[in-house]
């Protein structure tokens with residue numbers, strides 16, 4: 125037996141992968157060291173969680189479905205790792221986050237790249253980098269209600285592009301793409317032979333009835349993995365129920381992608397079986413008025429917020445059409461005190477106790493994002509304080525921002 | 532604008548990672564093409580899910596805790612990604628599987644190796660290979676109630692060893708390590724300066740009161756990630772609630788490992804918040820008699836099964852001391868008809884409609900594993916059929932296996 129040259133000593137380092145796993149929101153927010161103004165109660169418009177204020181409970185049918193699933197004692201055991209769905213093209217996941225993780229993990233190899241919207245949800249980048257996959261950002265155009273700059277998007281595609289992520293309705297923009305625009309997106313993907321990962325977690329959360337079109341039914345050839353979940357529309361983000369729907373009319377994914385997803389799902393198995401057991405009931409028996417109430421509430425806050433901030437000098441809100449967010453441009457020239465949107469929002473906390481996420485979190489400086497699910501009286505108060513803040517810091521003459529924003 | 536040389540065409544392949552993610556149990560079981568004997572109803576002793584026969588429901592306190600969490604409407608929102616535990620050293624995960632996944636992902640880089648028991652739970656290898664981490668198998672010794680061959684284990688450690696996985700109580704062995712043995716394991720890890728991943732999902736599921744010792748309290752210096760969950764002891768594997776407890780008395784992990792785990796947890800966020808909300812109640816208010824009943828039931832099946840199979844020619848059952856499994860050696864010399872344990876168990880399906888997992892699934896040929904959570908009358912019937920099967924195929928004189936098995 126050969127003698128080992130190794131001299132053991134302790135030196136445990138966290139893995140490279142854990143170091144590459146990086147949440148930009150955390151990184152930015154954790155460095156924002158503002159303490160709220162002690163004279164004003166804090167209003168957080170920062171977190172994409174519709175449940176935190178307690179004003180938007182889920183529906184009784186939803187909780188009933190859960191309790192029935194528990195009482196049945198039928199959903200305590202392991203489900204298949206892809207979930208107990210009736211349909212072979214549905215993979216149930218632990219939240220839409222895991223849906224996106226699995227979709228990326230099956231489509232992309234280290235060294236490849238994916239196309240991601242800017243501004244866009246930060247998880248795409250977090251997951252891609254942790255997989256060693258490069259991110260290329262394609263532009264959304266605020267003046268066109270955040271439609272994709274399709275030329276720019278197409279110019280980014282190369283041999284190593286594994287997929288295009290399309291997020292509709294959008295976080296952080298609150299935008300909703302028209303059918304026509306979606307068709308053009310598909311045309312790009314088709315020309316370039318690149319599959320699409322459609323993040324439709326805000327599907328159907330739109331202010332105009334019927335304005336949401338799912339991407340997949342519009343595609344005749346481009347294979348699409350659409351990711352969704354219960355989190356937003358059913359107001360239960362903590363329950364971690366998501367899904368991937370595999371759309372592949374022309375059999376371009378073939379069985380390889382489906383098998384890959386099945387294999388990857390075996391690493392941690394699917395979502396909580398109680399929620400799985402309740403899922404059919406939740407999706408099919410939640411009454412329409414529940415969805416309508418949520419949407420009407422968000423829309424009313426959106427109108428209120430948009431209308432107020434439109435008249436604030438130096439701000440350029442972009443009217444949303446769905447989801448639960450509103451993006452506000454900051455005319456930084458008129459706020460010379462502040463270096464950046466991070467600076468701006470930080471000071472809004474310390475002076476007005478209003479917390480909005482700087483859009484640098486979404487790779488989009490000089491904007492901030494407002495979450496629209498807060499109780500309406502807080503929405504009013506928050507907008508009042510944002511106005512006060514801007515009036516105090518605005519420099520450069522009268523409030524002419526209506527022109528500047530080219531509305 | 533330069534013209535692209537790229538000629539787009541569709542060629543979508545599943546990623547390397549998805550191909551490396553490989554469940555050996557599925558691979559083996561899916562090739563077992565036996566159809567059960569139509570004259571005998573199937574008895575599956577193959578799946579480590581105590582709920583499938585319906586004879587082991589979870590406790591009323593457990594379901595009550597869940598329903599209270601639902602009714603409170605307090606657990607619909609996002610929890611912190613590591614879960615809403617009071618303690619900074621507890622990370623809640625989506626099942627013990629994700630606990631193991633995160634622990635491996637934070638400790639090991641591609642190209643490193645981990646030490647894994649043989650026979651052992653197949654997920655370790657699945658996860659390691661999907662991360663590009665090599666697996667080295669250390670031997671368990673059936674004659675010593677499946678204690679670790681410590682010399683062998685230590686001989687496998689090298690510069691690239693990221694951690695040692697210790698599974699106690701064991702799947703598939705049903706073995707339970709003594710305090711003394713655990714101390715010796717820790718001594719090896721300490722000498723070699725290698726951290727331990729303790730998989731204690733069957734913690735406290737032991738036949739002799741107090742026989743289970745958690746590994747971490749016995750360590751003065753070796754840093755340990757212990758992984759556990761609700762799956763087995765509370766009989767709710769589908770609920771996907773697991774955890775990592777970080778033990779690091781000498782601050783050898785430092786903050787790096789903790790931070791790495793936090794970062795990795797942000798990829799898909801934690802387990803279902805309803806189960807999180809019920810967790811305290813579940814752990815602290817489930818009555819002792821519930822645990823006792825489960826254990827007594829499993830123990831009684833274990834005795835029954837062990838006693839019966841001990842008298843069957845050609846079989847060498849190893850008496851378990853906990854968990855919910857029993858391993859049975861096959862004296863292959865006396866079954867010349869069969870090439871392997873896979874062959875043997877396959878024929879047991881087609882002739883007797885009894886399905887046991889061949890231990891090749893656990894990298895341990897010539898054994899099969901029996902799951903002990905089936906209703907007792909089925910246990911009796913299954914043992915009867917296994918006996919019949921062996922009597923039919925045993926070759927080589929009288930039943931002298933008592934001697935052969937060195938009991």
Ligand SMILES: Cc1ncc(COP(=O)(O)O)c(C=O)c1O
Nearest residue numbers: 172219220221245295325353355
């Ligand atoms: C665009 C987008 N996609 C995915 C998610 C993740 O959803 P889940 O909570 O179901 O993981 C979010 C959550 O905020 C989101 O905004």
Ligand SMILES: Cc1ncc(COP(=O)(O)O)c(C=O)c1O
Nearest residue numbers: 579626627628652702732760762
């Ligand atoms: C030894 C061992 N560890 C971990 C697990 C996974 O547990 P969970 O269902 O909580 O992911 C199992 C499941 O059978 C197991 O046997």
